[in-house]
Amino acid sequence: MAKLLKILFIPVLILCTSLLFIAATHKEVAGNEINTIVIDAGHGGHDPGTHGGKTNEKDVALKIALKLGKIISDSLPDIKLIYTRKTDKFIALSERSNIANKNNADLFISIHCNANNNTSAKGTETFIMGLHKTDGNLAVSKRENAAILLEEDYKDNKAYGGFDPNSPIGHIIFSMLQNAYLDQSAMLAGKIESEFVDSGKMNSRGVKQAGFLVLWKTTMPSVLVETGFLTNARDRLILVSSNGQQKIAQSIYRAVKNRLTELDKEKAKKEADKTKAETESK
Numbered sequence: 001m002a003k004l005l006k007i008l009f010i011p012v013l014i015l016c017t018s019l020l021f022i023a024a025t026h027k028e029v030a031g032n033e034i035n036t037i038v039i040d041a042g043h044g045g046h047d048p049g050t051h052g053g054k055t056n057e058k059d060v061a062l063k064i065a066l067k068l069g070k071i072i073s074d075s076l077p078d079i080k081l082i083y084t085r086k087t088d089k090f091i092a093l094s095e096r097s098n099i100a101n102k103n104n105a106d107l108f109i110s111i112h113c114n115a116n117n118n119t120s121a122k123g124t125e126t127f128i129m130g131l132h133k134t135d136g137n138l139a140v141s142k143r144e145n146a147a148i149l150l151e152e153d154y155k156d157n158k159a160y161g162g163f164d165p166n167s168p169i170g171h172i173i174f175s176m177l178q179n180a181y182l183d184q185s186a187m188l189a190g191k192i193e194s195e196f197v198d199s200g201k202m203n204s205r206g207v208k209q210a211g212f213l214v215l216w217k218t219t220m221p222s223v224l225v226e227t228g229f230l231t232n233a234r235d236r237l238i239l240v241s242s243n244g245q246q247k248i249a250q251s252i253y254r255a256v257k258n259r260l261t262e263l264d265k266e267k268a269k270k271e272a273d274k275t276k277a278e279t280e281s282k
């Protein structure tokens with residue numbers, strides 16, 4: 001059975017990865033400019049996500065997503081913002097990346113909360129697509145990917161390429177895939193975790209990699225932010241409070257702003273180099 005899964009899974013994944021790279025080549029501007037941002041509040045509707053105390057992940061994720069959107073639209077009014085959801089409704093994982101791709105978004109930020117049987121586990125971590133280095137990272141992606149089990153037709157959804165969230169081998173093969181915008185995703189992820197520490201005064205567990213279905217098909221730099229552990233009493237206090245949610249949103253915003261400044265500088269340098277080369281060739 002495991003062998004059969006592997007036989008079926010690999011060709012589909014190779015095809016999808018090739019298409020991803022073709023899409024990346026055709027959209028050269030992605031990663032170099034940020035005009036459109038998709039904010040993705042994890043879970044929703046009949047998918048509550050994880051929970052801690054009486055709090056469900058879907059509610060915290062939505063509140064942080066809306067707060068982040070408000071700060072971005074107030075501070076950077078030229079940026080076009082798209083939310084995958086603004087209310088408590090269920091959205092398939094494949095639809096979330098579809099929304100970002102069809103709107104030619106330049107950034108995809110998925111917001112979640114973490115959970116662990118060990119209630120002392122705490123802190124933020126930002127994931128990008130890639131091979132997990134620890135079982136802990138794999139466990140996070142397994143938990144988040146399990147959301148597709150709540151989708152009625154996930155087995156027939158071609159977007160998932162036959163991925164079976166119950167198959168250990170499926171997870172391993174899937175996690176070997178990388179998003180075409182890995183470097184840009186890593187740059188943003190690093191800034192988010194730095195801001196959580198510097199401006200948010202929170203505990204950071206750093207930037208991690210694992211195979212996330214929601215990031216896999218996005219054709220732009222993409223991150224999945226685990227904003228803290230609902231299973232940890234101290235983290236939960238931050239996650240459930242309006243102030244805490246605002247602090248998290250503010251940190252993510254500052255990271256986006258820093259990335260924008262960095263891209264502007266790179267663009268200005270390229271233009272200056274081009275002008276210099278043109279002057280010298282005259």
Ligand SMILES: [Zn+2]
Nearest residue numbers: 042049112113
């Ligand atoms: Zn989640």
